[in-house]
Amino acid sequence: MHCTRFLVYLFLLACLTPTVGWSQTGADSFVVGDLLPDAPELAARGPHSVGVRSLTLTHADQLDVLHTKDGQTPRYNRVLPVEIWYPARIPARKTERVVYDQVMGSSNDPKRPLIPFTFDGRALRDAEVDRGDKAYPLVIVSHGYLGSRLLLTYLTENLASKGYVVVAIDHAESTFRDAGGFPSTLLNRSLDDLFVLNEMARLSAKGSKSFLSGLLDANNTGLIGYSMGGYGALNVAGAGYSAQAAKLFTQLSGGSTALDSRTMASPDYKATIDPRIRAVVAFAPWGMERGVWDADGLAGLRTPTFFVAGSKDDVSGYEKGIKAIYDGAVNADRYLLTYLNARHNVAPNPPPAASLKPGLHFDEYYRYAEPAWNERRINNINQHFVTAFLGMHLKQLDYASFLDVPQEANEKPWKGFKPRSCVGLEMRHNKP
Known part of the structure; x- marks a missing residue:
């Protein structure tokens, strides 16, 4: 009899106890980007509710480097x-919740077929814009190669809640759904970024019929980029590629390559460095070990940059x-946050539940996933530091003390971190 009553008690307790991992919004299940108990101070969402919309942009008349033949590129x-x-x-009657459509697999790998899945986010699809007192x-x-515009929703939603308009790109021929040859990614990443910046400027202009007006x-x-992003x-911000990088491409008629225009030696490259870009966050940027940059190219980076x-x-x-x-970026005010014993996945969302299925x-x-880190914890730490860095450079907020911390987290607790939680991290900071 006592055993039966005890089992009934445990059952009722389980029903009434909130699920571990619930967020600050009070939902009873963990959603990508929610806070763990040891999340640092600036990881918390900001004062704004978040809306999300999808658009399709077309960058017309670009070089199709995947179909170069006999020195000619269509x-x-x-x-x-x-x-x-x-x-x-x-x-009041709506819930700040959205379902994102994503796929696993790689369209260029027959051993990894595309498998659709969904995951939840904390935003409302096509919500009314909150215009505020001034433009955000x-x-x-x-994203990386391969990736998608939904790979960092823990960060994109978080930043929007803090008063930013955040635009994530699906780079053609570089997503899970449409993986193409690597030369397309090598050439088009910086070009896509600049095109999207120009389109956002156009669509946000007064008189535009877009909701972005x-x-x-x-x-x-x-500008935030992960891996190939x-x-x-970095190239957009002034780090011109090396002559060695251009050799990764087939020569065109006349001896040049498609990447020449993005190299430091190009007379036209420096004119493309856009002063509208005030800060860069570079998660695990690819290329240095392949000779993509030399000393001259890295010295061209002058935009404040936060490396992870x-x-x-x-x-x-x-x-x-x-x-x-x-x-090598000796002319930039720069930070380097290092996750000790982490590998490459220091930027994306946590592994989706769909990835846990056997087979x-x-x-x-x-x-x-990371072998030695909890990806949700990485997400919270990234939210904290990206908030501080972009807040300093795009909003002129007094967040420098969150970044100017001892190099080793074990020496002294970093500002904004809870007691005993500040381990496994290093922070470097160098000025020009």
Whole structure:
């Protein structure tokens, strides 16, 4: 009898106890981007509700480097779907919740077929815009190869809640759904970023019929890139590619290559460095170990840059890769946050539940997961530091003390971190 009563008590207790991981919005299940109990201070969402909309942009008349033949390259239109998060007004009867459609797999790998799945976010699809007193800073997000515009929703939603308009790009021929040859990614990352910046400026102009009219300030833009997205973002911000990088391409008639215009030696390259981009966040940028940059190219980076890396990165490299980029960018005010013993996945969402199903290719899980870190914790730490860095440079907020911390987290607790939670991290900071 006593055993039966005890079991009934346990059952009732389980029914009444909230699920572990519930967020600050009071939902009873963990959603990508929610806070863990040890999340640092600035990881918390901001005061704005968040809306999300999808647009499709077309970058017309671009070089089709995947079809170069006999020294001739045809031209084509690059179709670029984008997802846009923004401060919104959420009616009382509506829930700030959205379902995102994503796929696992790789369209260029027959061993990894495309498998659709969905996951939840904390935004409302097509919500009314909250225009506020002035236009919001713009943040452009560029994914890795392969990836998608939905790979960093924990960060894109978080930033929108803090008063940014955030635009994430699906880079053509570089997503899970449409994987193409690598030369397309090498050439088009920086070009796509600049095109989207120009489109956002056009659509936000007064008199535009877009919902973006008057909403964002394209003259006050931050650029976030992960892996190949970091490769492109650094180039946009002034790190011209090397002559060695151009050799990755087939020569065109006349001896030039398609990438020549993005190299430091190009007379036209410096004119493309856009002063509207005020800050760059480069997660695990690829290319240094392959000779993509030399000393002259890295010295061209003058935009404030926040680097994020894993000390065991086996894709972009650390000592001769990401840290070498950081060390070589001698003319930039720059930070380097290092996750000790992390590999390459220091930027994406946590592994989706769909990736845990038995029988799937191991890389469906390891496209997101880190072997020595909790990805949700990485997400919270990234939310904290990206908030501080972009807040300083795009909103002129007094957040410097959150970044100017001792190099080793174990020496002294970093500002904003809860007691005993500040381990496994390093922060470097160098000024020009």
